[in-house]
Amino acid sequence: MSEAPTAARIRMEALAPHLHEAAQQWAQRLGLAFDDVDAGFALQLGEAGLQLAELGPQAPGPVRVDFVEGAVAHRRQFGGGAGQMIAKAVGIQQGIRPAVLDATAGLGRDAFVLASLGCTLSLIERQPLIGALLEDGLQRAAIDNEVAAIVARMRLLQGNAISIMADWQDEAPQVIYLDPMFPHRDKSALVKKEMRLFRPFVGDDPDAPALLAAALNLASHRVVVKRPRKAPIIEGAKPGYALEGKSSRYDIYPLKKLTP
Numbered sequence: 413m414s415e416a417p418t419a420a421r422i423r424m425e426a427l428a429p430h431l432h433e434a435a436q437q438w439a440q441r442l443g444l445a446f447d448d449v450d451a452g453f454a455l456q457l458g459e460a461g462l463q464l465a466e467l468g469p470q471a472p473g474p475v476r477v478d479f480v481e482g483a484v485a486h487r488r489q490f491g492g493g494a495g496q497m498i499a500k501a502v503g504i505q506q507g508i509r510p511a512v513l514d515a516t517a518g519l520g521r522d523a524f525v526l527a528s529l530g531c532t533l534s535l536i537e538r539q540p541l542i543g544a545l546l547e548d549g550l551q552r553a554a555i556d557n558e559v560a561a562i563v564a565r566m567r568l569l570q571g572n573a574i575s576i577m578a579d580w581q582d583e584a585p586q587v588i589y590l591d592p593m594f595p596h597r598d599k600s601a602l603v604k605k606e607m608r609l610f611r612p613f614v615g616d617d618p619d620a621p622a623l624l625a626a627a628l629n630l631a632s633h634r635v636v637v638k639r640p641r642k643a644p645i646i647e648g649a650k651p652g653y654a655l656e657g658k659s660s661r662y663d664i665y666p667l668k669k670l671t672p
């Protein structure tokens with residue numbers, strides 16, 4: 413990462429002296445320096461966990477993974493439960509809580525929604541920086557009384573989902589969920605802030621067709637692809653049907669009927 417252009421360069425920071433040693437471990441793992449004065453971003457370790465911050469006067473606030481408070485927690489409590497479109501898309505019904513592989517985990521929001529509804533989740537993330545934020549968020553959630561039981565159902569794997577799925581040794585996931593990056597995504601304030609932060613590191617996932625093909629090879633019951641509502645389908649196999657919401661669409665590739 414240290415060879416990236418200045419604007420996309422990240423330095424490591426410890427926000428308190430006693431966190432320096434732990435910050436050093438993250439720095440080593442991710443190949444980040446503490447003294448990169450030209451960096452445009454900082455990965456900061458503070459009392460509230462690991463966060464990514466853009467540096468400079470116009471920068472938005474930092475982003476971290478928080479399953480305990482904030483937007484994700486609010487959605488867990490008030491977000492419509494099993495009636496949510498994502499729940500229908502993966503096939504949640506009375507007596508059915510499929511085992512789901514979320515192969516494009518990102519900050520883990522969608523996976524957390526499904527885990528709060530009782531599904532077991534494997535998550536894969538290939539961007540090491542996002543993987544680090546997610547790992548840290550899961551660790552902090554694991555020691556919280558309210559959400560520990562939920563994140564106990566979430567297992568994070570880091571690497572490229574295309575090869576991890578091709579080498580999969582465990583029982584095949586019933587449902588594979590894909591939400592690759594797409595150039596024009598929904599414009600809610602939260603997503604906009606995160607997009608601005610992550611765009612320089614993540615890009616547009618042009619290998620989505622290979623991801624879909626690998627998922628269709630592995631899933632036992634269905635593959636679900638989340639897209640912006642007006643976006644074309646991922647190139648390759650055609651979905652059996654789609655569920656459309658206000659800003660997103662779920663393309664469903666059914667393989668076998670889910671039963672209780």
Ligand SMILES: C[S@@+](CC[C@H](N)C(=O)[O-])C[C@H]1O[C@@H](n2cnc3c(N)ncnc32)[C@H](O)[C@@H]1O
Pocket residue numbers: 515516517518519520521522523536537538539542571572573574591592593594614617623
């Ligand atoms: C739009 S974000 C997913 C957001 C996620 N659904 C959430 O709720 O937070 C897409 C993520 O998928 C990851 N990704 C894309 N292709 C991947 C692949 N082949 N293997 C692993 N991760 C991948 C990207 O690095 C990015 O973090």
